[in-house]
Amino acid sequence: MSEVHVDLVLDPVCPWCWLGHRYWMAAQNLVPDIPVETVLRPFQLDASIPKAGLPYQDYVKKRFGGDDSGRFKAMREHLEAAGPEAGIVFNFDEIPMRPNTTDAHRLIRWAQGQGKGADAAEGLFKAYFEERRDIGAASELTAIAEAIGLDANLVAELLTTHRDKDVLEREERFYRSLGVAGVPCFIFNGAFAVSGAEAPEVLADAIRKAASLPPEEDA
Template sequence: MTQVSVDIVSDIVCPWCWLGLRYWDQARALVPEIQTETLYRPFQLDGTIPPGGVAYKDYMKKKFGDGPDDRFKMMREHLEQAGPAAGITFRFSGIPVRPNTLNAHRVIRWAQGQDLGEAASERLHKAFFEDHLDIGDLAVLTQLAGEIGLDADIVASLLSSDQDRQAVLDEEQFYRRLGVQGVPCFIFNGQFAVSGAEAPEVLADAIRQAASLPQDDDDAG
């Protein structure tokens, strides 16, 4: 069976990323004849946020504004309408904190090492957008890690250290140097990319295209 390796560069607090991940799941189902390997790659939309996070509504108003051309309001309404078809219920109004996501990306990294990367990414997105949990909080991250099957005690110990902190930052910079400026970004076999939360049919076509190309041994990452 042909195999396609896909690096998904994303951030947990990006609603388009969660939508994109759901579309990706649907896309894979459209091409069952092609085996896919999904690797979750870190990208912080704003790495300057302090470890304790900031008030979500204040942050979004500062970033997008709240005047007659309220981009955040328009984006929010679009996503709340698009979400249910992908099995997502976005509840932006109740999100209390815009967290720093570095530690969440560390958890995804460790989960991926145990073939739980998809479960970690999905659970963290749900925790933020639907459950309104502070995914910058170490206790919350430890609990969520345990829920997906990681050893919570080990994760708590790792989070209290600097383990893999620099590795995540270096990996993020690698993709920024490749030219990734927005997420989600799907990189197929390290050869070409599809940016944004594209429809499942578009991603399925990209899988077929990647499978038809000569394989490159030097995949991204």
């Protein structure tokens, strides 16, 4: 079986993405004989949010109709039930800000260049959903960078620039052009996709399928 390349499209303020990221790590453990390369790709669920962010509860009320709306309540109950088994804690009630995630995506990109993309994603998810930190703030992003072993001073300096914003915008436009409308989305060898936080067993089957594709079908 050949190596499998997966583009994992996500947004660090998407709770399903944290669940999906954990399931993805578990899935790879189910197929240890198949080498897998994962590249995290950017997707903003709401790019209209200002750089300073918006108060979380106000945002939820406007977007979903509030915590008590049927749609949000059902989503929240499912996530809070599924989270503990995956080692995840969701503290929806105490999240202070809904940030713009451009800079968080930049941090993931820079970390990925150092082989620490998964660490950055996990650090961002945990900071936002469990520790209730504003991951749109440069100070928080710098702290996360330092915690995963990146040069905090360099990251702080880069965050004051527009470095890689254009690259991320192009990447997101590309994945939207492919039909990605929600995250997480796992694209296997450029040949097929699995959308949503599917169970590890489902993702492991997708890895096996991708690994068995003839070379001419690989992208």
